[in-house]
Amino acid sequence: MFKDITIGQYYPSDSKVHSLDPRVKIIVAFIFIISLFFISSYLPYLFVLLYLIFIIKLSNVPVGYVVKGLKPLKWIIILTFVINVLFIPGEEIFRYGIISVTKEGLNTALLMAIRLSLLVMGTSLLTLTTSPIEMTDGIEELLKPFKKIGVPSHEIAMMMTIALRFIPTLIEETDKIMKAQMSRGADFESGNMIKRAKNLVPLLVPLFITSFRRADELAIAMESRCYRGGEGRTKFKQLKLEKTDYGALAFNSIFFACIIFSKYLGNLI
Secondary structure, three states: OHHHOOOOOOOOOOOOOOOOOHHHHHHHHHHHHHHHOOOOOHHHHHHHHHHHHHHHHHHOOOHHHHHHHHHHHHHHHHHHHHHHHHHOOOOEEEEEOOEEEEHHHHHHHHHHHHHHHHHHHHHHHHHHOOOHHHHHHHHHHHHHHHHHHOOOHHHHHHHHHHHHHHHHHHHHHHHHHHHHHHHOOOOOOOOOHHHHHHHOHHHHHHHHHHHHHHHHHHHHHHHHOOOOOOOOOOOOOOOOOOHHHHHHHHHHHHHHHHHHHHHHOOOOO
16 A cells, blocks of 8 residues: 555656656646645536646656555545535435435545646645655745745754655555564454554554654764755756746646636636
């Protein structure tokens, strides 16, 4: 299960999407997330899905690699679906005892499940096509205007990037610890929820210890290299927007603007 998590992982490739400026990709990712919450019908979601397939093909990332990132979140998607189906009032289409399914609830549940799936696929593409170093530079450059009001842009960018960078590392460490504990007779799958939660103790304790040790080693490594934050630091590679970056930003902005305002344009969509 842990190997199916794609958020935070980087997929190296020589594609047009990988070569885009990280600032453009971060801005487009934010526009993508915001636009999903403005959609209230199925046809715009179809256009967004086709858009994602196009970007995935353009990035040379295998479609299956992106889709498998949904597997760890399947229970969240199912729970969200069930809650919307059972608790949204409206025109009743099915009843069994106290359980009532409404037309509005079913419609909302389907839209929410599609939204969550597209959200995970779209955001995972950002980390899959952007290396941790590029992500740090991109976030720092976008936060630079806020330095005038005292926002530590470099430190925030560094923390966010380290957090993303260590997601795959912690997943790999969790998988190793789980296999080691299972070889010693630990059972993480059978029993009720309370028993399963108790069985996670032999997994969580060494994981926390390993995480703190890695954090301490990282701090020592940064101090040994005289890291003192962003003041006075220079960069080997300066970010510079090219024509392709402007074109990509314009295309995505126009596309998602059409998606956002589609429901206001005479109900055409």
